[in-house]
């Protein structure tokens with residue numbers, strides 16, 4: 001029968017993520033089903049679990065909040081940076097590894113382990129979520145038989161049986177393995193018990209064998225108010241249906257962005273590739289993965305170069321997919337190992353460094369995982385420091401590459417400078433040309449303007465002259481009219497007057513008219529006219 005325990009990063013195999021002996025929560029599908037629930041929702045839970053257990057980490061990085069669909073969950077109260085230890089807590093209590101995972105004695109061992117708890121501790125424990133199906137029929141029978149020996153009435157017995165089944169279910173739902181491959185058994189951790197699942201979790205959980213604490217480390221930056229999520233399952237690269245199948249034990253359907261929504265298809269595509277590459281390395285490392293419902297046919301790499309490329313592809317895919325916890329640490333290890341085999345020693349060293357960094361981000365630097373990435377890094381550093389011929393050859397290659405790169409850069413720089421000088425020269429020439437053109441345009445405009453002005457003044461002068469001529473003509477007409485009128489009034493002969501006017505120039509006519517106009521008497525007018533006629537006749 002499967003056991004009921006969360007996985008823990010500490011239990012990951014150092015060589016393949018598929019070979020991790022993770023102990024995960026599982027359900028006794030044959031057991032009697034009673035309703036599971038969130039009893040905690042009805043109880044008075046505060047963010048810092050007001051109990052007297054020293055192990056309970058009170059962190060100001062997160063608080064317990066009721067989520068819309070997942071019951072309670074841990075939510076960041078401020079931004080949490082990658083690598084931060086979100087919580088490190090001692091167990092409320094543990095069960096020794098000798099207690100079987102599915103046998104009826106497990107139920108009794110759990111009830112016994114609860115006895116020393118204080119009321120506050122017990123309250124915090126009973127407030128936890130449980131899946132009732134996690135208690136199988138033999139465990140239920142054992143609980144009933146155990147209670148029959150106590151002094152219960154018929155009516156109180158049923159309630160006591162139900163209460164005790166719930167207590168066992170709480171353990172089965174929330175317990176996590178302690179020690180390497182459950183070597184220390186399993187325990188209940190109050191903070192960890194509240195972490196919900198995501199297929200792209202933002203924290204990695206790990207049992208720290210040095211401190212005896214269960215830790216949650218942020219594997220990427222977590223925003224304020226973002227939920228803190230772990231993975232309940234090992235193989236996050238499985239297809240969505242298989243992940244949901246593995247999660248059915250916790251009685252919920254995961255609706256994270258890798259399972260549902262606009263990005264799910266792209267994520268599924270990437271995870272399929274990750275699964276294939278993980279299978280490749282499981283085979284290369286001779287660490288078969290746990291069987292899945294869809295056996296994989298993969299293309300095995302033919303050369304060391306291809307192996308190293310496959311590992312690098314896996315690293316890139318995991319990063320793209322946001323699976324940046326222990327699976328990435330292992331992929332980096334493979335990239336390092338196969339990189340070294342392919343003669344890419346310096347890249348291997350860099351991948352090893354990254355593997356250590358990612359591993360420490362997942363588990364902190366106090367605890368050393370068995371066959372840790374650090375041991376591998378130290379080995380590579382040792383090789384690099386000694387006169388290892390692979391490193392020597394690669395360094396020489398890298399030196400030559402660098403030299404080639406330097407010469408190439410210098411040539412490019414010289415070409416860039418030459419091009420720049422040409423460009424500046426062209427720019428200056430174009431500027432000069434543009435200035436010449438605009439100067440020319442100014443001149444043309446100026447010439448056009450003065451031509452226009454000349455034409456205007458010429459036409460004004462013509463108009464003026466015309467006006468003057470018209471005015472002189474009018475004045476002459478008027479003067480002639482004055483002379484004729486004066487002649488008419490004084491009965492001077494018309495023919496004589498016309499002869500006089502024909503003989504007078506314009507100015508003379510106007511002077512005569514003016515003179516006649518000023519004269520008061522007709523006799524003077526007659527005289528003046530005859531004088532003028534006499535002058536002309538003479």
Ligand SMILES: C[S@@+](CC[C@H](N)C(=O)[O-])C[C@H]1O[C@@H](n2cnc3c(N)ncnc32)[C@H](O)[C@@H]1O
Nearest residue numbers: 069070071072129193194195196197250252254
């Ligand atoms: C270990 S408990 C986690 C804390 C729990 N939500 C609570 O209220 O205490 C596991 C249970 O949380 C709920 N859960 C966890 N992850 C979930 C998810 N991604 N979606 C919906 N429910 C989830 C399920 O009911 C599951 O059985």
